[in-house]
Amino acid sequence: MRGSPARSLPSVLTLGAKHGESLVLAAEGEGARAAVEELAALVARDLDAQE
Amino acid sequence: MLTGIGIGAGNAAGPAARLAPAPVLSAPRTLASAEVPGEAAAVRAALREVATDLAERAATVTGAAAEVLSANAMTAADPALADRAAALVLDGTDGAHALTGAFGEFRAALVAAGGYFAERVADLDDLRDRSVARLLGLPMPGLPVPGHPYVPVAEDLAPADTALLDPGEVLALVTERGGPTSHTSILAKALRLPAGVGCADAGALADGRTVLVDAAAGTVATDPTPQAVTAAAERERLRRERAGRAHGPGRTADGEGVGLFRTEFLYLDRAEAPSVAEQTDAYRTVFAAFAGRWGGGHAHAVSAWGATMTWWTWTCAGCATSWPWPKSAASSGPPAACT
Structure with missing residues (x-):
C-alpha cells in the first residue's frame, strides 16, 4: 500500500488510484471523524456522474 | 501579409x-551557502504568487475555465511541492532548476501512473514554466x-x-x-x-x-x-x-439519417479499455439492427448507450420517438413501431 498527504493535490494524483481500487483515508485531530466520513462519501459516489 | x-x-x-514562450533554463549553478536562504524564500514566493495569480483569474471567469484555473492554483499552492523545491535549494541547486526538479518528480510519477493521470502533466509543465518565469522575472508564459x-x-x-x-x-x-x-x-x-x-x-x-x-x-x-x-x-x-x-432542423438530401454513434460509452464505467473483440461484437450488434434499413422507413439512431452496456436508447430520426432497448433484444433489431 502506498500513501500520500491528502493536503497535496499532486501527491494524491500521483497515487494513480484507478476505478475500483480501494482507498484508506486517515485523519487525526478535531473533527477528524466527520472529515473522513465526508471524504469517503465523496469518493464512494460516481464523481463523473451528472449531478 | x-x-x-x-x-x-x-x-x-x-x-x-x-x-510568451516557456522560459529556457541556463546551465545549473551551485549556490553559495550565503545565497541559500534568500533563494529558498524566492522559490516559495514564486509558487505562492503563481497560485495567487491563477486564483484571482479563476474568480473572474466561470465554467470549465474557472475549474481548470482553481485546480492549477491549488497545485501551485501545494505545500509538498514547495517543500521539495526548497529542499533542493538547501542542497545548493539554483531556484529555477530546483523548481524544475520538484515539478519533474511529480511529473515522472504521473507519467508512470499512465492514462488519464499522464494527461495531467501538461498542467504541471505549465505551472513549472509559470513559476520559473516568475522567479527569473521573465514574461509570464501562456x-x-x-x-x-x-x-x-x-x-x-x-x-x-x-x-x-x-x-x-x-x-x-x-x-x-x-x-x-x-x-x-x-x-x-x-x-x-x-x-x-x-x-x-x-x-x-x-x-x-x-x-x-x-x-x-x-x-x-x-x-x-x-x-x-x-x-x-x-x-x-x-x-x-x-x-x-438558416434555421430549422437539419436534414440530408435523401431524408434519411443515422445519429451520432457514441462509441465512447463503451469506455465508461470501467478501468480497462474494451478489447477489439468486444468492440467488434458491440458494433456488429448495432449494425446488424440496421441491416436492410438503409433504403427506406425511418432510420434509427443510437442516441445514448447505457454506461453498463445493458441498454441503449433509440431515437427514431423520422418521428423523434425514443425508447430504451434492452441488449437482450439486440438480435431482434429495434422495435418496429415506426419503421
Whole structure:
C-alpha cells in the first residue's frame, strides 16, 4: 500500500488510484471523524456522474 | 501579409498579443551557502504568487475555465511541492532548476501512473514554466491578459491555453504551426472564430500590431488600412446575416439519417479499455439492427448507450420517438413501431 498527504493535490494524483481500487483515508485531530466520513462519501459516489 | 491555412468562417481584425514562450533554463549553478536562504524564500514566493495569480483569474471567469484555473492554483499552492523545491535549494541547486526538479518528480510519477493521470502533466509543465518565469522575472508564459479584445498569436496553442480562452475577449486566432485538424483548429471551429494556422511568419508579429484574419482566404493581413478593415467588417456582417437566416432542423438530401454513434460509452464505467473483440461484437450488434434499413422507413439512431452496456436508447430520426432497448433484444433489431 502506498500513501500520500491528502493536503497535496499532486501527491494524491500521483497515487494513480484507478476505478475500483480501494482507498484508506486517515485523519487525526478535531473533527477528524466527520472529515473522513465526508471524504469517503465523496469518493464512494460516481464523481463523473451528472449531478 | 501572412499566408497560412484558414480555419472557420468569416474574418476579424484586432490587435495581436503574443503568448510568451516557456522560459529556457541556463546551465545549473551551485549556490553559495550565503545565497541559500534568500533563494529558498524566492522559490516559495514564486509558487505562492503563481497560485495567487491563477486564483484571482479563476474568480473572474466561470465554467470549465474557472475549474481548470482553481485546480492549477491549488497545485501551485501545494505545500509538498514547495517543500521539495526548497529542499533542493538547501542542497545548493539554483531556484529555477530546483523548481524544475520538484515539478519533474511529480511529473515522472504521473507519467508512470499512465492514462488519464499522464494527461495531467501538461498542467504541471505549465505551472513549472509559470513559476520559473516568475522567479527569473521573465514574461509570464501562456495566454496574455491585455484587458481588451485581442488576437492571440502563438507558436501553437496548448490544450490548457484553449480551455482558458475567453471567447468574449478573443477575436481570432493565429498560430505558426498546426494544421486543419490541430487543437487550435478544432477550438476555432467550436468557438466560431476565424483562424489562420500554420502561418510560418507569425513569429515576427509584435504585440499591439493590428492584424486582419480572413478565414476563407487563409491570410493574415498586417497593418490593414481602415478602409480594408471596414470593408471586411461589412462582409462579416452580411455573412452573419445570411447564417442567421438558416434555421430549422437539419436534414440530408435523401431524408434519411443515422445519429451520432457514441462509441465512447463503451469506455465508461470501467478501468480497462474494451478489447477489439468486444468492440467488434458491440458494433456488429448495432449494425446488424440496421441491416436492410438503409433504403427506406425511418432510420434509427443510437442516441445514448447505457454506461453498463445493458441498454441503449433509440431515437427514431423520422418521428423523434425514443425508447430504451434492452441488449437482450439486440438480435431482434429495434422495435418496429415506426419503421
